[in-house]
Amino acid sequence: MKSKPVFFIFLIVMGINYKMIAQTPIVSITSKTNDDRSIDLSYTKDKPGTYTISLEFANVENCDISNYKTEVRGYSGNLYRLRPLDKSRGIRYSMRYYTVMGELNPKIDTLFRYTLPFKNGKKVKIYEAGNIGEKYLGQEKALNWKSYLVHSEKPDTICSMRKGIVVRVKNEYDDNSSTNAHYTSMRNSVVVEHADGTFAEYKGFKKNGIFVKLGETIYPQTELGITEKYDLKSYRLDFSIYYLSDIALKENRNQTLKGYKSNYKYLMPNFVTQDGENTIESKKEYITSANEAIITQEFSRSEKKKYAKEHVSAK
Structure with missing residues (x-):
C-alpha cells in the first residue's frame, strides 16, 4: 500500500x-x-x-x-x-x-457552569487535544494545558459556551481539505473574554463562516459560525479556556520557536450536559444541555427580561 x-x-x-x-x-x-x-x-x-x-x-x-x-x-x-x-x-x-x-491572574470563578459549544441536544464525542508545540517543537508545555477537540463528518454550527465579549476574530484561512495535514495552526478562530477574566478560544471556522463581530456581546448558545474542513476526512473544532498568568514580556521578546513559552494558564472547566455537571473525559460522548437557568446565569436584569419576553413570544 x-x-x-x-x-x-x-x-x-x-x-x-x-x-x-x-x-x-x-x-x-x-x-x-x-x-x-x-x-x-x-x-x-x-x-x-x-x-x-x-x-x-x-x-x-x-x-x-x-x-x-x-x-x-x-x-x-x-x-x-x-x-x-x-x-x-x-x-x-x-x-x-x-x-x-488579558488581566494578570484574575479572580477566576472555578465553579462556573459552561455549556458545550454546540446546539442544545447535540451529541458529540470529545477528545483531549495534545500540545503540538511540546510534542513536535520541543516547547515547554503551557501551564495546566487543556484543550478539547471534536471531529465530525459534516460541517456543524458552533455555539458560545458563556456570556462574553468577542475580542479577537481571525477570518483569513482557506480550509485544508486538499491536504492530509496532521496538524495546522492556520485556522480561523474566535476568542471571547468573560466577566471573570478568562478567555474561550474556538478554532476551526470556515472562511467567511463566522457569524459574530469584534466587540459583540454574546451569550450561551449564541451561534458563532460553521466549522471548516480540517483535512481529507473530517471537520474539526478545537476549544479551550484560559487566562493570563505571566507577563514576562521582556524575556519573551527574544524567544526562539523552540523556546516559546505561553503567558496563559489553561483550565479544566465544569460543563453542563444531560448527565449533569462534568469535567470532560477524553473519548467520551456527551449531549449538550442548555436550559434557561444555565443560559441566563450571568444575565443582567434587563437581559433576563428581554430573554423572558422573547421566549414567551416564541411559545
Missing part, C-alpha cells in the same frame, strides 16, 4: 504586542506636558477587551519612576502622570512598552 504524506503546518503567533516591532500596535501611548511640568501618559486601543500594559523607563531625570504595569479596558484613557521632583525643571526620560491580552 502506498503511504500518503502527512503534513504539519505551523504558524506561531504570540499574544504580545511590542512597541519596538515595525507594525501597527494594538495599544498606542502618547504624552502631554502640563503647565506644572508634569507629564500625562495616555493610551488609545483599537481592539476590545482587557490588555495588560507594562511600561519600562530608562535615563530618567527629575522623576522617581522605574517600571509600571496596569490593565486597560476602554478604547482610550489615562495611564500615568509623571511628576517632577524639582518643579522648576522639566522631566527627561526614555520609555518602551509592551502589551498582552
Whole structure:
C-alpha cells in the first residue's frame, strides 16, 4: 500500500504586542506636558477587551519612576502622570512598552457552569487535544494545558459556551481539505473574554463562516459560525479556556520557536450536559444541555427580561 504524506503546518503567533516591532500596535501611548511640568501618559486601543500594559523607563531625570504595569479596558484613557521632583525643571526620560491580552491572574470563578459549544441536544464525542508545540517543537508545555477537540463528518454550527465579549476574530484561512495535514495552526478562530477574566478560544471556522463581530456581546448558545474542513476526512473544532498568568514580556521578546513559552494558564472547566455537571473525559460522548437557568446565569436584569419576553413570544 502506498503511504500518503502527512503534513504539519505551523504558524506561531504570540499574544504580545511590542512597541519596538515595525507594525501597527494594538495599544498606542502618547504624552502631554502640563503647565506644572508634569507629564500625562495616555493610551488609545483599537481592539476590545482587557490588555495588560507594562511600561519600562530608562535615563530618567527629575522623576522617581522605574517600571509600571496596569490593565486597560476602554478604547482610550489615562495611564500615568509623571511628576517632577524639582518643579522648576522639566522631566527627561526614555520609555518602551509592551502589551498582552488579558488581566494578570484574575479572580477566576472555578465553579462556573459552561455549556458545550454546540446546539442544545447535540451529541458529540470529545477528545483531549495534545500540545503540538511540546510534542513536535520541543516547547515547554503551557501551564495546566487543556484543550478539547471534536471531529465530525459534516460541517456543524458552533455555539458560545458563556456570556462574553468577542475580542479577537481571525477570518483569513482557506480550509485544508486538499491536504492530509496532521496538524495546522492556520485556522480561523474566535476568542471571547468573560466577566471573570478568562478567555474561550474556538478554532476551526470556515472562511467567511463566522457569524459574530469584534466587540459583540454574546451569550450561551449564541451561534458563532460553521466549522471548516480540517483535512481529507473530517471537520474539526478545537476549544479551550484560559487566562493570563505571566507577563514576562521582556524575556519573551527574544524567544526562539523552540523556546516559546505561553503567558496563559489553561483550565479544566465544569460543563453542563444531560448527565449533569462534568469535567470532560477524553473519548467520551456527551449531549449538550442548555436550559434557561444555565443560559441566563450571568444575565443582567434587563437581559433576563428581554430573554423572558422573547421566549414567551416564541411559545
